[in-house]
Amino acid sequence: MSLQVAPINGTHIHYSQSGPKDAPVLVFSNSLGTDLRIWDDVVAALSDRFNIVTYDKRGHGLSGIGDAPYDIALHANDLIGLLDHLGLGKVIICGLSVGGLIAQKVTQLQPERVRGLILCDTAPKLGDYNGWNTRIEAIKADGIDVLGDAIMERWLSPTFRKDRPLETAMYRDMLVRTTEAGYIGTCVALRDGDLREAAGKIAVPTLCICGSDDLATPPDVVREMATMIPNAEFELIDGVGHLPCIETPELLTRLIDRFTKEKNLV
Numbered sequence: 001m002s003l004q005v006a007p008i009n010g011t012h013i014h015y016s017q018s019g020p021k022d023a024p025v026l027v028f029s030n031s032l033g034t035d036l037r038i039w040d041d042v043v044a045a046l047s048d049r050f051n052i053v054t055y056d057k058r059g060h061g062l063s064g065i066g067d068a069p070y071d072i073a074l075h076a077n078d079l080i081g082l083l084d085h086l087g088l089g090k091v092i093i094c095g096l097s098v099g100g101l102i103a104q105k106v107t108q109l110q111p112e113r114v115r116g117l118i119l120c121d122t123a124p125k126l127g128d129y130n131g132w133n134t135r136i137e138a139i140k141a142d143g144i145d146v147l148g149d150a151i152m153e154r155w156l157s158p159t160f161r162k163d164r165p166l167e168t169a170m171y172r173d174m175l176v177r178t179t180e181a182g183y184i185g186t187c188v189a190l191r192d193g194d195l196r197e198a199a200g201k202i203a204v205p206t207l208c209i210c211g212s213d214d215l216a217t218p219p220d221v222v223r224e225m226a227t228m229i230p231n232a233e234f235e236l237i238d239g240v241g242h243l244p245c246i247e248t249p250e251l252l253t254r255l256i257d258r259f260t261k262e263k264n265l266v
């Protein structure tokens with residue numbers, strides 16, 4: 001399939017769409033420093049029954065960087081713009097880490113559009129102001145590569161890194177090849193983003209998922225989010241880090257399948 005790209009909010013957004021066009025729409029939103037390929041195994045398993053959209057948020061993958069200062073609302077409006085461009089109305093959103101904040105923000109901006117949320121390894125607020133500034137300053141001084149190994153420890157469980165060194169190296173490359181402007185811009189968005197007040201107003205079925213070995217958004221953080229969102233469910237995936245879509249796509253697929261069936265979203 002040829003690459004698909006859309007003009008959105010003054011830049012271009014690279015996306016992929018697969019599955020039956022009349023099926024329920026399931027959109028995946030990525031984490032910091034990753035591109036849409038992290039969902040490949042999940043998409044392959046679900047694209048017989050969902051109309052699936054994956055995309056690279058601005059500054060990541062093959063999308064443009066744009067000129068606007070980044071914040072979570074800008075990323076959310078990019079996703080809304082992409083859905084409008086594709087003529088997609090109501091959607092289920094699965095957001096990972098910063099993608100989870102983007103999903104929550106879209107729900108806040110267009111509550112009527114979102115039918116359900118799957119929030120993986122995320123929270124309404126991630127990290128603290130000084131922590132993000134330290135990361136931003138380190139990257140400005142020396143580039144993303146200096147943080148590559150430390151970030152792999154946050155992303156991937158010790159078992160994955162030990163047993164799958166080539167893939168670990170590949171995901172490290174994905175990270176360090178992210179544009180510096182896009183990465184730092186998204187760190188700023190995370191530093192300043194706080195959706196805790198809005199979390200209590202989310203009124204759609206929500207499943208919160210976390211890997212037990214997630215060092216970026218540890219289970220307690222995700223569990224707390226589940227208590228803030230009315231009627232949200234929480235699932236812990238044992239032995240997995242920050243990116244269940246990479247480490248255990250089969251289990252993530254089963255959780256999405258079960259949740260969407262139980263909540264009558266399919």
Ligand SMILES: O=C(O)CC1=CCC(=O)O1
Pocket residue numbers: 030031032033096097098099126151154190216242
């Ligand atoms: O890079 C990390 O620490 C993991 C992460 C934080 C926000 C996000 O999207 O990924």
